[in-house]
Amino acid sequence: MSDKLREQISALADDHxxxxxxxxxxxxxxxxxxxxxxxxxxxxxxxxMRKNLPQTDTRRLADRVMAEIRPETVVVEVEKAGPAFLxxxxxxxxxxxxxxxxxxxxxxxxxxxxxxxxxxxAEIVPAGAGLPQEPLSYGFVNGASWExxxxxxxxxxxxxxxxxxxxxxSMAREALPAAAYVRTTKDQPAEPKTEADQDSSPRQP
Amino acid sequence: MVxxxxxxxxxxxxxxxxxxxxxxxxxxxxxxxxxxxxxxFDLLVRKYQHKIVKLITRYVHDGSEALDVSQEAFIKAYRxxxxxxxxxxxxxWLYRIAINTAKNHLMAEGRRPLDRGVDLQDPEQYDMQAxxxxxxxxxxxxxxxxxQRTVEQSIEDLPEDLRTAIVLRxxxxxxxxxxxxxxxxxxxxxxxxxxxxREAIDRCLRxxxx
Numbered sequence: 001m002s003d004k005l006r007e008q009i010s011a012l013a014d015d016h017x018x019x020x021x022x023x024x025x026x027x028x029x030x031x032x033x034x035x036x037x038x039x040x041x042x043x044x045x046x047x048x049m050r051k052n053l054p055q056t057d058t059r060r061l062a063d064r065v066m067a068e069i070r071p072e073t074v075v076v077e078v079e080k081a082g083p084a085f086l087x088x089x090x091x092x093x094x095x096x097x098x099x100x101x102x103x104x105x106x107x108x109x110x111x112x113x114x115x116x117x118x119x120x121x122a123e124i125v126p127a128g129a130g131l132p133q134e135p136l137s138y139g140f141v142n143g144a145s146w147e148x149x150x151x152x153x154x155x156x157x158x159x160x161x162x163x164x165x166x167x168x169x170s171m172a173r174e175a176l177p178a179a180a181y182v183r184t185t186k187d188q189p190a191e192p193k194t195e196a197d198q199d200s201s202p203r204q205p
Numbered sequence: 206m207v208x209x210x211x212x213x214x215x216x217x218x219x220x221x222x223x224x225x226x227x228x229x230x231x232x233x234x235x236x237x238x239x240x241x242x243x244x245x246f247d248l249l250v251r252k253y254q255h256k257i258v259k260l261i262t263r264y265v266h267d268g269s270e271a272l273d274v275s276q277e278a279f280i281k282a283y284r285x286x287x288x289x290x291x292x293x294x295x296x297x298w299l300y301r302i303a304i305n306t307a308k309n310h311l312m313a314e315g316r317r318p319l320d321r322g323v324d325l326q327d328p329e330q331y332d333m334q335a336x337x338x339x340x341x342x343x344x345x346x347x348x349x350x351x352x353q354r355t356v357e358q359s360i361e362d363l364p365e366d367l368r369t370a371i372v373l374r375x376x377x378x379x380x381x382x383x384x385x386x387x388x389x390x391x392x393x394x395x396x397x398x399x400x401x402x403r404e405a406i407d408r409c410l411r412x413x414x415x
Binding site: 006007010011012013014015016017022026029030036038039040041042043044045046047048049050051052053054055056057058059061062064065066068069070072 | 272374
């Protein structure tokens with residue numbers, strides 16, 4: 001502990017420490033017990049000079065107090081936040097809710113425009129431009145799923161079912177139930193049935 | 206206690222803001238505690254523990270019991286500090302908590318708190334009462350008296366410029382600026398003299414406290 005630090009403590013005890021020196025000194029107090037002891041003794045000297053000392057040994061009082069309040073820190077910090085903390089939380093919740101609402105409204109408007117676009121595609125979009133060549137499909141089996149055009153999904157399902165049969169054949173066939181379905185979008189005409197489509201119908205193990 | 210060199214000086218009366226333990230550092234520490242810095246509360250406890258224990262001893266005469274009640278008062282203050290808005294000085298607020306804690310303690314013990322006509326706003330009155338009523342152990346009394354004697358002797362042994370500076374500060378309650386004016390020296394010199402005086406006293410005191 002340097003003379004400079006102790007002189008700063010002396011000035012702080014007298015309330016004459018320049019503003020710029022507070023922060024660093026207070027941080028040092030938190031990590032250096034010797035500084036705390038120095039601060040305590042300077043105040044003890046003052047009380048002794050004013051003949052104001054209690055007839056009781058107070059040396060361990062601060063340690064006892066701090067030992068009691070140390071576990072309360074977290075609770076106190078939450079309490080400390082008080083109305084401001086609650087207000088900020090409410091505000092944050094409101095901002096999130098408002099953002100979701102705005103996105104929902106924008107999405108709804110966008111969806112409406114898309115429906116209008118689909119109703120009269122020739123007027124807005126040139127034929128074939130930006131639209132998928134094949135209808136979109138979705139398939140799943142035992143938790144696995146695929147998205148893409150109907151033919152891509154069918155190919156994935158076929159591959160899966162072949163592998164599934166191989167695995168199940170080598171194990172117990174009853175062990176792994178399997179299911180599959182293919183859905184096409186309503187707006188688009190369903191793909192013509194092929195042999196592959198026939199193969200992709202749900203199979204029972 | 207006031208040295209002759211100090212008595213002979215034309216000393217300006219101290220202003221309230223420059224009393225020892227001024228409000229600014231307290232406010233700073235309180236704000237830090239309110240932001241969750243418990244080390245700042247440690248500083249406040251170490252600063253005011255002597256005053257609070259002495260105050261509580263007016264009500265609770267047993268030394269160890271007074272320490273327990275003081276501890277309870279500081280803990281109550283810590284729990285309530287987030288509600289402290291600075292309308293009064295921190296010590297005034299702490300003082301009220303300490304008195305209420307002491308009174309509640311006596312009520313809980315089935316004892317009636319007696320102020321015995323002591324004006325608790327007048328420190329000189331309860332200093333005297335305390336001397337009459339404190340019934341601490343001889344060891345504790347011995348330590349307190351020893352500290353008191355050591356401090357007084359150390360001040361006697363100080364060079365005159367240091368002694369004058371520390372007395373004007375601690376007993377007269379003058380600000381650094383007022384001391385600088387009274388001693389015809391820069392404020393920085395006052396700060397240095399007060400520090401050196403404290404260091405000299407502290408060197409004599411430390412063996413007693415370790």
